Amino acid sequence: MRAKVVTIGDEILIGQIIDTNSVFITKQLIKIGIEVKKIVSIGDTKQEIFNMLKDSCNVFDLVILTGGLGPTNDDITKEAFCNFFEDKLVHNKDVLNHIENLFKKFSDNPINELNRAQALLPSRATLIPNTFGTAAGMSIQKGSTLYISLPGVPFEMKPMMENFIIPDLKKKFKCPFIVNRTLLTYGKGESYIAKKLVSFESELPSNFKLAYLPNYGRVRLRLSAKGENKNRLESEMDHLISKLYSLIGNIIVGYDNVNPIEFEISKKLIEIGKSLSTAESLTGGLLSSRLTLLAGASKFFKGSIVAYDTEIKKQTLGINEKIINDHSVVSKEVANEMALKVRNMLDTDFSISTTGNAGPSKGDSDAEIGNIFISIASENGVKSFEFNFGNNREKNINKTVNKALELFFHELNNNY
Amino acid sequence: MRAKVVTIGDEILIGQIIDTNSVFITKQLIKIGIEVKKIVSIGDTKQEIFNMLKDSCNVFDLVILTGGLGPTNDDITKEAFCNFFEDKLVHNKDVLNHIENLFKKFSDNPINELNRAQALLPSRATLIPNTFGTAAGMSIQKGSTLYISLPGVPFEMKPMMENFIIPDLKKKFKCPFIVNRTLLTYGKGESYIAKKLVSFESELPSNFKLAYLPNYGRVRLRLSAKGENKNRLESEMDHLISKLYSLIGNIIVGYDNVNPIEFEISKKLIEIGKSLSTAESLTGGLLSSRLTLLAGASKFFKGSIVAYDTEIKKQTLGINEKIINDHSVVSKEVANEMALKVRNMLDTDFSISTTGNAGPSKGDSDAEIGNIFISIASENGVKSFEFNFGNNREKNINKTVNKALELFFHELNNNY
Numbered sequence: 006m007r008a009k010v011v012t013i014g015d016e017i018l019i020g021q022i023i024d025t026n027s028v029f030i031t032k033q034l035i036k037i038g039i040e041v042k043k044i045v046s047i048g049d050t051k052q053e054i055f056n057m058l059k060d061s062c063n064v065f066d067l068v069i070l071t072g073g074l075g076p077t078n079d080d081i082t083k084e085a086f087c088n089f090f091e092d093k094l095v096h097n098k099d100v101l102n103h104i105e106n107l108f109k110k111f112s113d114n115p116i117n118e119l120n121r122a123q124a125l126l127p128s129r130a131t132l133i134p135n136t137f138g139t140a141a142g143m144s145i146q147k148g149s150t151l152y153i154s155l156p157g158v159p160f161e162m163k164p165m166m167e168n169f170i171i172p173d174l175k176k177k178f179k180c181p182f183i184v185n186r187t188l189l190t191y192g193k194g195e196s197y198i199a200k201k202l203v204s205f206e207s208e209l210p211s212n213f214k215l216a217y218l219p220n221y222g223r224v225r226l227r228l229s230a231k232g233e234n235k236n237r238l239e240s241e242m243d244h245l246i247s248k249l250y251s252l253i254g255n256i257i258v259g260y261d262n263v264n265p266i267e268f269e270i271s272k273k274l275i276e277i278g279k280s281l282s283t284a285e286s287l288t289g290g291l292l293s294s295r296l297t298l299l300a301g302a303s304k305f306f307k308g309s310i311v312a313y314d315t316e317i318k319k320q321t322l323g324i325n326e327k328i329i330n331d332h333s334v335v336s337k338e339v340a341n342e343m344a345l346k347v348r349n350m351l352d353t354d355f356s357i358s359t360t361g362n363a364g365p366s367k368g369d370s371d372a373e374i375g376n377i378f379i380s381i382a383s384e385n386g387v388k389s390f391e392f393n394f395g396n397n398r399e400k401n402i403n404k405t406v407n408k409a410l411e412l413f414f415h416e417l418n419n420n421y
Numbered sequence: 422m423r424a425k426v427v428t429i430g431d432e433i434l435i436g437q438i439i440d441t442n443s444v445f446i447t448k449q450l451i452k453i454g455i456e457v458k459k460i461v462s463i464g465d466t467k468q469e470i471f472n473m474l475k476d477s478c479n480v481f482d483l484v485i486l487t488g489g490l491g492p493t494n495d496d497i498t499k500e501a502f503c504n505f506f507e508d509k510l511v512h513n514k515d516v517l518n519h520i521e522n523l524f525k526k527f528s529d530n531p532i533n534e535l536n537r538a539q540a541l542l543p544s545r546a547t548l549i550p551n552t553f554g555t556a557a558g559m560s561i562q563k564g565s566t567l568y569i570s571l572p573g574v575p576f577e578m579k580p581m582m583e584n585f586i587i588p589d590l591k592k593k594f595k596c597p598f599i600v601n602r603t604l605l606t607y608g609k610g611e612s613y614i615a616k617k618l619v620s621f622e623s624e625l626p627s628n629f630k631l632a633y634l635p636n637y638g639r640v641r642l643r644l645s646a647k648g649e650n651k652n653r654l655e656s657e658m659d660h661l662i663s664k665l666y667s668l669i670g671n672i673i674v675g676y677d678n679v680n681p682i683e684f685e686i687s688k689k690l691i692e693i694g695k696s697l698s699t700a701e702s703l704t705g706g707l708l709s710s711r712l713t714l715l716a717g718a719s720k721f722f723k724g725s726i727v728a729y730d731t732e733i734k735k736q737t738l739g740i741n742e743k744i745i746n747d748h749s750v751v752s753k754e755v756a757n758e759m760a761l762k763v764r765n766m767l768d769t770d771f772s773i774s775t776t777g778n779a780g781p782s783k784g785d786s787d788a789e790i791g792n793i794f795i796s797i798a799s800e801n802g803v804k805s806f807e808f809n810f811g812n813n814r815e816k817n818i819n820k821t822v823n824k825a826l827e828l829f830f831h832e833l834n835n836n837y
Contacts, residue, residue, distance in 0.1 A: 016634055016643065018457045019601060020448035025439060027462075032436035041434045042469070046443075046460040049632065053458070076612040077633040078622055111791075111811050112610065119612040137813050158635065160816045185435060194528065196492040196535040206494055216465065217493045218432055219574065227432065283706075283727075289713025290699075290706030293727045297705025300781050300814055308733040311699075311709045311725035313718065317767055321724065351733055365716050398716055 006180055008034055009043045009065040011057060013072035013082060014157060017046040026071045026162060033166050038180030039067065040231075049073060054085035063148040067174070072157030074140035076119040082154055086127050090145055094125040097132060097141070104139045133169050137161045142169075151177075182235045184242050187218075187227040187261040188249060195219045198226070201253050210241065225261050266410045267295050273417050274305035279354035283309040284322060284347035286334070286360040287377065292406045307351045312343065315369045322346045335362050335372035337380075337389045344382035355416075356382045357409050361392075363401040375401055379409045381416050388416070422596055424450055425459045425481040427473060429488035429498060430573060433462040442487045442578060449582050454596030455483065456647075465489060470501035479564040483590070488573030490556035492535040498570055502543050506561055510541040513548060513557070520555045549585050553577045558585075567593075598651045600658050603634075603643040604665060605682070606672040607827045611635045614642070617669050626657065637819045638810075638827075674830070682826045683711050689833050690721035695770035699725040700738060700763035702750070702776040703793065708822045723767045728759065731785045738762045751778050751788035753796075753805045760798035771832075772798045773825050777808075779817040791817055795825045797832050804832070 010027045017024050024046055031041045042065070047053040054073070061068045073082030087093055101124035108116040123139045126132060133142030133155070140156035142165050153170060155162045190198065195217040199206075206215055212232055218225040228245060232238040250257060274281060283293045293309035296302060312318040315334050319326055324342045332338040343358035361377030362370060373393065380389040390412055394404045426443045433440050440462055447457045458481070463469040470489070477484045489498030503509055517540035524532040539555045542548060549558030549571070556572035558581050569586060571578045606614065611633040615622075622631055628648055634641040644661060648654040666673060674682055690697060699709045709725035712718060728734040731750050735742055740758045748754040759774035777793030778786060790812045796805040806828055810820045 015630070015632055015645070017460065018447060019451050019645070020444045020446075021601075021603070021643070022634075023439060023441060023444050024460075028436040028439050030436075031434060035435050042464065044433065044440075044462040048458065075633060075635065077615045079630075079632045107811075111809055113608075114610055114613045117612055117616050119615055137811060137816065160813050164813075185437075187437070194530060196533055197530045199493040199535055200533055214431070214495075216431055216495045217491065218438070219491070227437070229431070229435070285706070288710070289718065289722075290701070290709035290725050290727060291714075293706035293729075294704070294710050297727075297729060298707075298815065298818065302705065303729060303785070306705075307730040308737065309706050309725070309727035309729075310737075311706060311713075311727065313709075313713060313725075314723040314767075317724040320768075321726075321766065350737065351730075352736075369719070399714065402714060 006039055006178060007065045008039050008041045008067040008069070009045065009061055010041055011068060011070040012046045012157070013049060013054060013070060015048045018048050026157065026159060029159070029163060030069055030166060033171055035183050035185070037171060037175050038183050039174065039178065040183065049079050049081060051081050051085045051088065054082060055089050058085065058089040058152065062150050065150055067151050069153045069155065071155045071162055074154065074156045076123050076139070083125065083127065086145065086154065090127060090129060090147060092127040092129050095128045097124050097126045100124040100126065100132065100141045103134070107139060133165055135161050135165060137164065181231045181233055182238050183229065183231050184238050185227060185229045186242060186246060187225050188246070189258045189261045190224045190226060190253065190256040191258050193224070193256050195224050198224055198253060205248060205252060213245065266414050267299060270410065270414055270417065271299050271301065271305060273421070275301065277421050280305050280307050281355045281357070282307050282347050282351040282353040283356060284343040284358040285309055285311045286313060286318070287363045288359045288402055288406050289313060291402060292357065292359060292409055295406055295410065307353050310347050310350070318343065322350070333370040333372060335360055335370040335376055335378065337378050337391060340378035340380040340389050341387045344380040344387050348382045354383065355413070357413050359405050359409055361401065361405060364398045377401065377405050379405065379412060381413055422455055422594060423481045424455050424457045424483040424485070425461065425477055426457055427484060427486040428462045428573070429465060429470060429486060431464045434464050442573065442575060445575070445579060446485055446582060449587055451599050453587060453591050454599050455590065455594065456599065465495050465497060467497050467501045467504065470498060471505050474501065474505040474568065478566050481566055483567050485569045485571065487571045487578055490570065490572045492539050492555070499541065499543065502561065502570065506543060506545060506563060508543040508545050511544045513540050513542045516540040516542065516548065516557045519550070523555055549581055551577050551581060553580065597647045597649055598654055599645065599647050600654050601643060601645045602658060602662060602676065603641050604662070604676060605674045606640045606642060606669065607674050608638070609640070609672050611640050614640055614669060621664060621668060629661065637816060637823050639823055682830050684715055686826065686830055686833065687715050687717060687721060689837065691717065693837050696721050696723055697771045697773070698723050698763050698767035698769040699772060700759040700774040701725055701727045702729060702734070703779045704775045704818055704822050705729055707818060708773065708775060708825055711822055711826065723769050726763050726766070734759065738766070749786040749788060751776055751786040751792055751794065753794050753807060756794035756796040756805050757803045760796040760803050764798045770799065771829070773829050775821050775825055777817065777821060780812050780814045793817065793821050795821065795828060797829055
C-alpha cells in the first residue's frame, strides 16, 4: 500500500504558509496502517496538477490532494481532474442545497454564481460532503489508483478525513498494523547513542526500523514496525523498548507524547474531578487559551486573570505592593502570590501563574530578558520554577506556556 | 529556472515533525528570483532517494535536499549520492579537522569513528562548510541539474543557505525579479471579492497572478509578478495595488505579513495614549494573547478577565445574576455587562468582551452553537455585535477573535 499526499497552492511554494495539512493527513493514515511514501507541494497551475495526477497513476494506490477547490479563478483542481479523467463538470443538487443553506444561515453576503458553481463536480466523481464549508470533496478511481480531493482549509478538511475518508479506507484496504514509539533522551549526542546501540541495531527484526531525531541537545529515538498480527507486533515492540531501557535507560526521559499535553491534563482533571485557574503576566492569556481550545474545557477550567500591568497585579489579584517592591514583578515571590491569589479568587483546586520578561526590552522590572517564573498552587501549597529561555519574545512566550503545561502535568501525575 | 526542494526523513512522512526547512529555503530562493516548482518529502531509503535524484535530472535546474547527513545508520543520503553519481566516498581533511575541533570545544563526549566518518564525501562533490555542526553539505552537477545536499537540522542548514548557497546561486544563474505583495481584507468572503474583481482579473498583465487565501473570515489577496526590469515591475505592481484599493478599499486593512491588525491597533492606541482591557468567555484568553504577543503591548494593554465559568462572571466580574438569568450567559446583555465591568475594574479607556457558544455541545446556556456576542465599551458607552459562525469549535473561537479585533479597529479608526 503506497500513499501520496499532495498539497496544491502557490502560497506553499513561496513559503507564505507552512503546510500542516499533510501532517494531519499522514497521521490519520498511519493509524489505519497506510504508509505515506511521498508528500508533495505543487503550484496552482493546470499543467502541474495534471502532471502530478498522471505521474501518480498506477504508481501509488492512494493519492490524497488538498487545495484548489475554492470559488475563485486560482482554484483549478476540478478542471485539472476533468482533463486527466476525461470527464466534465455536472451540477450536484445535494451540494447546491448545502451551499444555499450555509449562505442562508451564516453569511452576511448574498450567494452569487461563483458560490453556486462550487456545486459542479466531475460526473464520475463520488461526493465527499463538507459539513463546514462550500467546497465539496470528491474521489475518483483510475487504474489501481484512488484519487481523493479535499479543500485546503484545515477546519473543513479535518472532519472530512475523520468522518468520511478514514472509515471508508479502513473498509476498502486491508492494511498491516503500523506501530511507532518514540523515546525522548536527554544529554547525549546521536553518535554516542548509536555506539551504544550497535548490536541492538544489527539484531533488529527486519520489519523494525530505528531512527534518530536530534534537536537542541535532545535526541528522540523512534522505533517503527509493520506487521499483520497486532498483538505480536506490540509485544515485540515492548520487548525491544525494554532492551533500549537496559542499554541507555540512564538518558531516557520517557515517551515523546502523541496527544498534546493539554489533552492529557484535561483528561486527568476531569477524571479526578478537580478544577484549574491561571494568572498570567508575560503569557498574556495564551496559557488559558491553550487549555480552553479543547472541547469540554468548561468541565475543569474556571478562568484566568491576565494581570499584564503591574497595577492589575496589585488591584485585581490583590498582590501586596511590598512584595512587588521588595522582589520586583518578575520574581519567584510574585509568581507564588499570583498562583495563590488566583486559586483563592476563582475558587479552584489548582492554579498556574506565569511572570517574566519576554523582551525585546525590559518592562516594569529589572529582570534580565528571558527570565521567567512559573508557579503552581494546590491544596498542598505553592511551588515555583525559574527559567531563562533567551531573548526572543515569541519563543519566550510560547516556551513558557509549554513549560507551564509540562510542569503542571508532572505535578498532576506525581501526586494524583 | 525550475527549482525543487526535497526533505528527507521518515519523521515527516508519519507526521511526527512539520517540515519548516522547505519554507525557509523557498523564501530564500524567491528573494533571488528562483521559483520553486515542487516541494517533496520522502523517506530514509536508498531507493526513494535514488529515484528522486533520477526523476529530477534534466527536469529541474536546481534540486536542494535536506536531511540524511547525520552519523547514524538511518542517514543514507551520501550512499544514495554515490549510487546515482557513480562515485565513491573519500576522506575530506578540512571537514575532519572541523569535526575534531567541534568535539574538543563543545562536547562532553569523546569523538568516535561515527563522527569521523562524517568527513567522508563523494569524490566529485564540492564541499559546503557547516559552521555549526558536523554534517558537511555538498553540491554536484549532473546534466543540466545542480544538486545541493544540506543537513536537516535547521540551525545548521539556515546559515549554510544564507552564507554560501544564496551568494553562489546569485552569481551562477541570471534570474528574473519576483515581486509578491499580499493585502489583508476583512469581513467579506472570497466569492464576494472575486465578483468585485472580475474585470481587474481579466485585465491583469500575463506576468501577474492573483491568488485568494481565505482564513477565518479574513481573505488575503496575493498579487505576484515576474519580470526582467525591477523598476518597471515595481511600478506596475504599485499601479495594480492602487487599482485594488479603488475597487475594494473599504475592506482592505493593509499589507499582510508586514502588519497584522493587532499591530495597527497597538500603534493607534499608543499614538492616542489610550488603554485597553478584555473580558473573555468563549475565546478563553486568545484575544488578549493575540494583543500581547507584540512587543510594546504593556504600553496599552492592562489585562484580561477570562471568565470562562458562569460563576466567575458573577463573582469576579460582578455581573448581576438577574441579567444572566433573564437573558442567559450567551446574550447581548451579558456581553455588554462584561465589557462595562472589565473597563471599570481594570480602569481602561476601552474594553472588548466576548461570550458565545463555541460548541461542540451546549454549555451553561441554551444559545445555539456558534451564537456569539462581542461588545466594545468606551467613554461613549457600549456597543454589541451578534454573529453565528457555525458549529466548528476551533473556527468559532478563532473567528470571534479576528472579528473582535476587526470591530475594535474600525471603532478606533472611525472615532479617534
